[in-house]
Amino acid sequence: MIKALDGLREVSAILGEYGIEDSHKEAEIIFTRCIEMGKVALYRDNPALSPSQREEIRSILERRGKREPLQYIIGHVDFYGLKIHVGPGVLIPRPETELMAEEAIKAVTRYTLHVTSEDANSSRVTHYASRILDLCTGSGCLAVALAKEFPAAEVFGTDISEKALEYAMMNASINGIQNVTFLKGDLYEPVKGGTFDIIVSNPPYIRKEDIRTLEPEIREWEPLEALDGGEDGLQFYREILSCAPEYLVQGGSLIMELGQGEADDVLKIAENSGLGCAALVKDYSGIDRILRLSLR
Ligand SMILES: C[S@@+](CC[C@H](N)C(=O)[O-])C[C@H]1O[C@@H](n2cnc3c(N)ncnc32)[C@H](O)[C@@H]1O
Numbered sequence: 001m002i003k004a005l006d007g008l009r010e011v012s013a014i015l016g017e018y019g020i021e022d023s024h025k026e027a028e029i030i031f032t033r034c035i036e037m038g039k040v041a042l043y044r045d046n047p048a049l050s051p052s053q054r055e056e057i058r059s060i061l062e063r064r065g066k067r068e069p070l071q072y073i074i075g076h077v078d079f080y081g082l083k084i085h086v087g088p089g090v091l092i093p094r095p096e097t098e099l100m101a102e103e104a105i106k107a108v109t110r111y112t113l114h115v116t117s118e119d120a121n122s123s124r125v126t127h128y129a130s131r132i133l134d135l136c137t138g139s140g141c142l143a144v145a146l147a148k149e150f151p152a153a154e155v156f157g158t159d160i161s162e163k164a165l166e167y168a169m170m171n172a173s174i175n176g177i178q179n180v181t182f183l184k185g186d187l188y189e190p191v192k193g194g195t196f197d198i199i200v201s202n203p204p205y206i207r208k209e210d211i212r213t214l215e216p217e218i219r220e221w222e223p224l225e226a227l228d229g230g231e232d233g234l235q236f237y238r239e240i241l242s243c244a245p246e247y248l249v250q251g252g253s254l255i256m257e258l259g260q261g262e263a264d265d266v267l268k269i270a271e272n273s274g275l276g277c278a279a280l281v282k283d284y285s286g287i288d289r290i291l292r293l294s295l296r
Contacts, residue, residue, distance in 0.1 A: 001048045002048065002049045002054065003046050003047070003048055003049070004031060004035060004042055004046050004047050004048070004049055005042075005043070005046045007031070007049055007054070007057065008027050008028065008031050008042075009027075011027040011030060011031070011057060011061060012024045012026075012027035014061060015027055015061075015064060018064060018065055018067070020064065020067075026064070026070055028042070029070065029074070030057060030060050030061075030070075031057070033074060034053045034056045034057050034060070035047060035049070035053055060073055067215075067216035067217050067220060067221070068217070068221055069092055069217040069218075069221055069222070071086050071092045072086060072087050072088060072092070072221065075087060077092060077093055079093045079097070079098060079101075079139075079141045079145065080098050080101045080102075080141070080145040081145075082141070082144060082145060082148065082171070082175050083174060083175065084139050084140075084141045084144070084171050085139070085167055085170050085171055085174065086139055086167065087167070088163075088221065089161065089163030089164065089167075089223055090138055090139050090161070090163060090164045090167040090223065090226075091138045091139065091164070091222055091223065091226035091227075092139075092222065093138070093139055093141040095284075096257065096283045096284075096289050097141065097142065097202050097257060099281065099283055099289060099290055100142060100200060100202060100255060100257050100290055101141075101142055101145040101146065103255050103281055103290050103292060104132075104142065104146055104198060104200045104255050105145075105146065105149050105150075107198050107253045107255055107292060108130050108132065108146065108149075108150055108153070108197065108198050111130065111197050111198065111251060111252065111253065112128040112130055112197075114251060115128065115197075115251075116128055128150075128152060128153075129152045129153060129154060130150060130152075130153045130154075130197040130198065131153070131154050131155075131156075131194070131195070131196045131197050131198075132146050132147075132150070132153050132154070132155045132156070132196060132197065132198045132199075132200070133155075133156050133157075133158070133188075133191060133194075133196040133198070133199045133200070133247065134146070134155065134156070134157040134158070134199075134200050134201065135158055135187050135188065135199065135200070135201035135203065135240060136158070136159060136187075136201050136202060136203045136204070136226075136236070137157030137158060137159045137164070137165075137168055137182065138159060138161075138164045138167075138168070138202075138226060139164065139167045139168055139171055140157050140165075140167065140168025140169070140171045140172060140180070140182060141171070142157075142200055142202065143155050143156070143157035143168065143172075143180050143182070144168075144171050144172050144175055144177050144180060146198075146200070147172070147177045147179045147180040148175065148177055150179075151179060152179070153179060154179060154181075155179055155180040155181070156180070156181050156182075156183060156190075156191055156194075156196075157180060157181070157182045157183070158182075158183050158184070158185055158187065158188070158189075158190045158191065159182070159184065160184070160185065160186055160225060161184075161223065161225060161226075162184060163223075164223070164226070165182045165183075165184055168182045169182055187236075187239055187240065187243070188243050188246075188247055191247070194247065195247055195248065195249050195252075196247055196248060196249065196252060197248075197249055197252045197253075198252060198253050198254075198255065199240075199244060199247060199248060199252070199253070199254045199255070200254075200255045200256070201236075201240055201254075201255075201256050201257070202256070202257035203229065203236030203237065203240060203256070203257075204225065204226055204227050204228050204229045204236055205229040205233050205234075205236065205237070205257075205258065205259035205262060206227045206228060206229050206233055206259060207229060207230075207231065207232060207233040208228055208229075208230060208231055208233075209231075210233070211224070211227055211228060214227075229259065232265070233259055233262060234262065234265055234266065234269065237256065237262075237265075237266045237269055238269055240254070240256065241254075241266075241269055241270055241273040241275065241293075242273065244273060244274075244275055244293075244295070245273065245274040245275065245295055248275075248295040249295070250295055250296075251294065251295065251296075252294065252295050253292055253293065253294045253295075254275060254292070254293045254294075254295075255290060255291070255292045255293075256290070256291050257289060257290055258288060258289055258290065258291055260287050261287075263280055263288035263291065266291055267280075267291070270291070270293055273293070274295070275293035275294060275295055275296075276293065276294060276296050277292075277293065277294045277296065278291060278292070278293055279291070279292045279293075280292075
């Protein structure tokens, strides 16, 4: 009979040998999932592992040994209070992108207050039918979070990847969200002729030659088209910024996630875009992570 905490120590050591950082935390995630028990109960009750639980843990370990991301194995992540399904073919939403959701919610609220000229407590903020576009939507995490926050809004998410859009649609459905539409195509192309109050985007922003230096979980498992930002990492910012004035309403905002160290270059590109009022927001590590610009 193997007790859970003995198994946990063993799995944590094996994950460490695989070169996985935070092996103990991962082992806890694997055990709480397989035993279907919270962390407190796991440590308090230390149950014996059943043969099927041992088999499930063994199979997860085998996949982690090939450095498949734990999120793909478990099949979902928590994002801004939502359950977001992920798997091979779609980028795993990162914690810093939750900051994007926060900034976008603030921007929609600000814009709506401006349009409706009501005070901050007005229910008209949630009921104003804003139009929101999420370029490079991937799993749809941002689009779904915004659609949930603003039930009267019309939210659109575009992506070039069929697989990513399958996940995005599933994520809208499992979260009970109906005011979001996902469209396949190159950046703005699927919404040609439309205008939006807020455009958000977390585009691919890794420099091509840096991709091979990333952790195996990223470079060998996550889709290349979700990472590759071209030779200098800035290709998508150029394209998004050059068309933004055509797709934003007057006073509307563009909010983009930035790669580490890209803020100055993106601000330079933005100088000629016709957008102004730049605001940079740092992430929890102090990196300039989010850029907000508005069409004056
Ligand atoms: C960094 S991921 C962001 C995914 C998601 N928004 C998030 O924050 O987790 C970038 C996404 O851009 C998509 N993409 C790449 N090239 C594109 C293009 N030309 N037009 C639209 N989407 C594109 C990829 O398929 C990928 O899903």
